[in-house]
Amino acid sequence: MISTDIGVWIAAFFTIFIMSYAYKDNPLFKFAEHVYVGAAAGHAVVMGIVSASTSSWIPLTKGQIIHIIPLVLGLLLYTRYHPRYYWVSRYPIALLVGLGTAISIRTVIAANFTQQIAATIKPLSAVPLTNFNNLVVLVVTVTVLWHFLFTQHKLATGNFGLIGKFGRYAMMVAFGAAFGNTVMTRMVLLLGRVDFLLFEWLKLR
């Protein structure tokens, strides 16, 4: 029997409205799209309030005076709408940019650079296949890096240029594979919606 839950009906209609766009743009889709934007923004605000209150407001009310600073800084973000004092919002932004930049780059160098160099260097193995695989990883990593040399003209042209070219073909192999492999992920997500319509809304099982 078809679902009698009003929530399921709402969800089912939104699902169908959004899917309909794949065929053609239409008013029902446009309605769903706008509700989505509004709901997502509202949810973000609620989650923001929850987060600010647990990490600063509650500690402040318990006497940890220092937590006044982030709360004031947070409010200062909104001065950006003021015609004269918009620049005050640069203070909290300076904090966010400083934090975001420093936290991401201080770890990037080890995780994405030096550790990756270390992982490419492999000793001789007793298993021939492992040696072959290690060699492939080394050649591909080096040639891909080579492809990304932009200012070294001697290394990017002529016979040396072929090294970078090899790297580019290796990239195409990887991209094709990643594309083919992703079809599964995307289809599961679509399948999840079809599953919802069939079994939770229409209750065909």
Add this chain to the structure above:
Amino acid sequence: MTKDNKPEDIWERLDRIPRHVFYTLLLGLMIVSLLVPLGLPIKVGAATRKFYDIVDAVPNDGVVVFDISFSPGADPELGPQFTAILHHVFSKPVRVLFTVFVQDGQMMLQIYLDRLKPETYGKVYGKDWVNFGYRAGGISAMAELAKDMTFFKTDYKGTPLSELAVMKGVKDYRDVSLIITVTTASGGLSSPEDWVQQWATPYKTPLLVAMLKMMIPNTLPYFEAGQVKAYMGGTDQAAEYELLVERPGKGLAYTDALTNVHLLVIAFVILGNVGYLVRQRRKKP
């Protein structure tokens, strides 16, 4: 041969199959496969086995940090994986600390806790597991947690962590046996990369990643470098895990439909290329 013209022959037809034909076949095939499953057999792969073994090897009373960082959009693919792993973790005598760094994760966690009901595994909130709740701040909060496991001060309900038995003796990263992240988060929030950079690289905490299948290539360099101990991605691996923990779920149910959809896509790619190549050959004198 402009857009408005009728295709001149079968080859051009193959080269330019209209989108809606494709979409309709795709949806039709999904519906039929879900309604009439064939029950194709599956085999447990090495990657899933490794993931299972590492979870299984957490010592008694060990502490597992379980991070939920996916949104409803990824539920069809991550839900089955999450369910199977959660079932496994709850079935073991370990402590579980749930962290959430993306907004929607809090909701997803709640939905699955309501479904699995920890109490049916004999797990008591505050004693065997705790939910830290959603925290903004992404990697900064994550990095801080490694140094001070009570960094969040309270759980999601506002109960001070110091009052919860589950936190007893849990001071910093040294007291954590394993991190499992179920994630679709982008970098900076709670991506596999972030856990690698903030936890697995500096502190060598064992890290398991459950993610979308398409995220695997990005995570492989970290796996190969030993920064990620094992990974899961995709419904096929969820189905395998369901077999390992003996709890059949959506993963197994979707397997047939996915197989058929793949065949459809392959068929269309082949048809398109045949049409294209024949027409190219004809253009040349």
Add this chain to the structure above:
Amino acid sequence: MEIIAKGKIVALLVFVAFWIAVLVYIRLVQGGRKVEIRRLAALDAIDEAIGRAVEMGKPIMMNPGLGSLSGTFAADTVAGLAVLDYCSRKVISYGARLIVPIAQPDVMPLASDIVRQAYLAAGKPQEFKAEEQIRYLSPDQFAWTVGIQGLAEREKPAANIMIGYFAAEAMILAESLARVGALQVGGLTNTFQIPFFVASCDFVLIGEEIFAAGAYLSKDSKAIGSIAGEDLFKIVAIITIIAGTILSLLGVPGIPALIQM
């Protein structure tokens, strides 16, 4: 007593050395040292795409991506804005129309300034219509995507240039703009999504190429100096990998451990 945290010694050394190298190269470039960045095929494609759109009398869409200026993807966004600078000058000098879809509030004033400057430089500031051309849509990934789909259907751009940070929506964007017949040039560092741009766009800037493109087009000495510094470190990385492997094969143990010190 240890001063440098364990496991971070080499990383710190590389970090400091890189910092110095970048600053030195920037000084050198500012002092007149000639550093030429190899021209990338995708950059010629940008010119071609703009030229084609102008001939067809259709607008050009330039998309600087989903990233903001304060997050992890600030670098990608800045590269996208450098390309926007180039595109807008070119497009406006031809008298064509440019549309810029914006996701993040903090990117909007910057993009707006860039395009306004281009109109000023071309001597026609009165033609700049901020609300119509710099389209703020939504910081929500898919709401932004849907907004771009709508823009594409209504405006039917003949060229679509997407350089910046793109996530799961990459495939939707590339397919939707292909639907309306746009010639597409994509560029991104997000390795998940590179395959989709490579498959669906006509030309693609892969990974670090977007930084090189930004530097090439902007002729900004700071960006060019940085690329020269990056090249030096890529060469160092290549040499380390090869030399380290040779030593390891010769039986010298612990090279990877040394690098992870």
Add this chain to the structure above:
Amino acid sequence: MSEVLRKNVPLAITFLIGMVLFVEWFLAVPQIGVAGTALRDFGVTVSAFALGLGAINLFALHGGHIKARTKNQWIYSLALLAALLLFIIVGVQQGVQGSQYKWIYNNIIVPLSATMYGAIGFYIASGAYRALRARTKEATVLLITGVILLLRNAPIGPALWDGFPIIGSWIMDIVTTAVYRGIMMGSSLGILALGIRTLIGMERGYLGRE
């Protein structure tokens, strides 16, 4: 003076925060760790406040449409703002754990977000059909490895030839790993260079209008 307050001080803040976090990360100085912790604590709260900015932008834009009764738009704008207010009001009243809040979340946001994400299934299918073509040498390579991986993921592949899963996995585990490693190493240097320029005040775009 105002120039200093408007520009130099924010730039100095960014730089100092960067230095504190670097010292905290690389050097073993416990005192700095306390400062780093406090800063990151602040960051959590300030970024929570930033979530409101998007809502304000939406109010301005769609409030304008409603006021002006923009054709083919204002009624949609009304729906948007109604949804926005519904979530804020219910959420503030009962918190995210409230039963009504969970209900609207599960029945509005969950299906919308899941379906948008799922719709990529349509696009990747038509994209595969359109893009995986033997047009050029590079495109042919893409086509071949793409089809191999499709065959690996569909059981028909192994049934046709048991080499598909082996080759498919080998490409993914070995070649893709190495390629992504190379790309990642390159772009990490680009990100690093820009980060350094930002911290020392060479890139100041984030300050906005001058």
